[in-house]
Amino acid sequence: METACRTIVITGASGGIGRATAEVFAARGYRLALIARGRTGLEAAVREAERVGAAKVIAIEADVADAHAVEAAAERAEEELGPIDVWVNDGFASAFAPFTEITPEKFRHVTEVTYFGYVYATRSALVRMLPRDAG
Incomplete structure (x- = not known):
């Protein structure tokens, strides 16, 4: 396990590559x-992450096609x-x-989630990372 504890945000974390990525970061103690949009998948992903060693895990239900929901998720992630x-x-x-x-x-719908989801999430991340020159 690495000694530095980092904060990692993952969209699409309830299944597939997002969930596998969460498990890898969790195993490092982050x-x-x-x-994700689905509560059931999120809860299962949280349990897996806790089981393999995440320092702390929160589940945030949000639709990445909604810019306001993504921004609220980013705010909550940093607050907690x-x-x-x-x-x-x-x-x-x-x-x-x-x-x-x-x-x-x-x-x-596919275009909004797949394209705008990346745009909105990247924007929310950069708004926080650029002023700190970190992330």
């Missing part, structure tokens, strides 16, 4: 803010865990169907 050292963007959405069966609304 503080984690796990962000301290300055953010690392921000991992892994939240995304997809559509599994033949192209002609995917509605324009579904394409819009």
Whole structure:
């Protein structure tokens, strides 16, 4: 285990690569803010992170396609865990169907989550990291 305790924020942390990334950082003893839309997956990710050694873990339900929700998540992460050292963007959405069966609304949703989610999260991270020249 590393001696420095860092604060890590991970979007899309309830499953897949985001959840695996949380486990790796947890095993190093870091503080984690796990962000995703689904409460059940988040709770399971928190339990896993605690089991492998995270210093502290918080679950934040938020839709990364909502800029205000992402900003509120970043604020909460810093309030509860301290300055953010690392921000991992892994939240995304997809559509599994033949192209002609995917509605324009579904394409819009996928684009908003996958593109704007990264934009909003990166902005929230940089607003905090740039003034400190750290992160």
